[in-house]
Amino acid sequence: MDIRQQVREFLTTRRARLTPDNAGLSAGSNRRVPGLRRTEVAMLADVSIEYYSRLERGNIGGVSDSVLNAIARALQLDEAEREHLFDLARAANGSTTAVPRRKPKQWTPRPGLQLALDAITAGPAFVRNGRMEVLATNSLGRAFYDHVLDGPGRGNLARFNFLDERSRTFYPDWEAAADVSVAILRIEVGRDPRDKQLHDLIGELSTMSEDFRTRWGAHNVRRHGSGTKNFHHHIVGDLTLTYEGLELTAEPGLSLLIYTAEPGSPSQERLALLASWAATDQQLEPAQSTYQRPTTQGDGG
CATH class of the missing domain: 3.30.450.180 (Beta-Lactamase)
Structure with missing residues (x-):
């Protein structure tokens, strides 16, 4: 499966479900997205909008654990979702937690x-x-x-x-x-x-x-x-x-x-x-x- 697509869709759906009220932010006016804006997630995670946008495009390889944890907190991921994000990052780095494959x-x-x-x-x-x-x-x-x-x-x-x-x-x-x-x-x-x-x-x-x-x-x-x-x-x-x-x-x-x-x-x-x-x-x-x-x-x- 395309890991970049998996990352992109996972982060996008998590952002879409989180409202400004949920995140303690002012909703403001003229909102064109169902959930948070990328700029709001970036602010909550204390990363630049350019950096977060790159992550949401699926470029998650090489991202540090501290940044992944910050993104998880900003998106209010539960433990299963946080682990899934880390699994996707490991897969993007060419590493998974699965044991070496044997012949079926x-x-x-x-x-x-x-x-x-x-x-x-x-x-x-x-x-x-x-x-x-x-x-x-x-x-x-x-x-x-x-x-x-x-x-x-x-x-x-x-x-x-x-x-x-x-x-x-x-x-x-x-x-x-x-x-x-x-x-x-x-x-x-x-x-x-x-x-x-x-x-x-x-x-x-x-x-x-x-x-x-x-x-x-x-x-x-x-x-x-x-x-x-x-x-x-x-x-x-x-x-x-x-x-x-x-x-x-x-x-x-x-x-x-x-x-x-x-x-x-x-x-x-x-x-x-x-x-x-x-x-x-x-x-x-x-x-x-x-x-x-x-x-x-x-x-x-």
């Missing part, structure tokens, strides 16, 4: 990792990479994500979100789920802009989904660490689950996510019912038999 191979979880997943029985647990590919699950995770693993999603949460109509039932707040999917992919683009499989996925979704194209153009980024989500599973109905995301130290670029329900809640009872359904195997088997694990590298890049 079919990734399989280490026996110890799969044992750890299988030891989690109270909720769905799975491993995914930055491309939103589900790479390994526990038994309850396979039952929970059976439609993700079997169908247009082909084991990819973003593809499921935008190319499988069943996602609109699975995610009661589909708009928010779609926003998160795209924001995570944006993070991954900054982390490893050379990932061809990621480029191919974005191209596929951009071609096939207007909802994706609209969100991709917004340049929003987000970390997906913890929180609460609502789901509607086709077997057990409504679920309200808390999730925790953990980075896998031994597998850079991969995350372990675990969903749990509040003890004694209807959601916990429904998860137990789903676990019982999964244990029968006879209904779960069709989803397993058609699922092919995505071809990926162990580093998720």
Whole structure:
């Protein structure tokens, strides 16, 4: 992907969303831009208008950390957005945080990792990479994500979100789920802009989904660490689950996510019912038999 274009569009969209009132400035009159002017951002960051304009044109290579931090403060970037800006700057300098690339191979979880997943029985647990590919699950995770693993999603949460109509039932707040999917992919683009499989996925979704194209153009980024989500599973109905995301130290670029329900809640009872359904195997088997694990590298890049 064109890093200069990514930088240009990211900074422009961040500036457009920040009003003078938000920045503690007088709005004045005859404003022709929806957000701050370049001169106002430059003033807030204590850099010259010429220098900031150069940055917003995408010329971010060689910019110091102190200037990047000043721009981040001026644009009121949150932590995920600030990290994304730094990732883009590293990419512009020809450096990324991704581990050296290896030949693509079919990734399989280490026996110890799969044992750890299988030891989690109270909720769905799975491993995914930055491309939103589900790479390994526990038994309850396979039952929970059976439609993700079997169908247009082909084991990819973003593809499921935008190319499988069943996602609109699975995610009661589909708009928010779609926003998160795209924001995570944006993070991954900054982390490893050379990932061809990621480029191919974005191209596929951009071609096939207007909802994706609209969100991709917004340049929003987000970390997906913890929180609460609502789901509607086709077997057990409504679920309200808390999730925790953990980075896998031994597998850079991969995350372990675990969903749990509040003890004694209807959601916990429904998860137990789903676990019982999964244990029968006879209904779960069709989803397993058609699922092919995505071809990926162990580093998720």
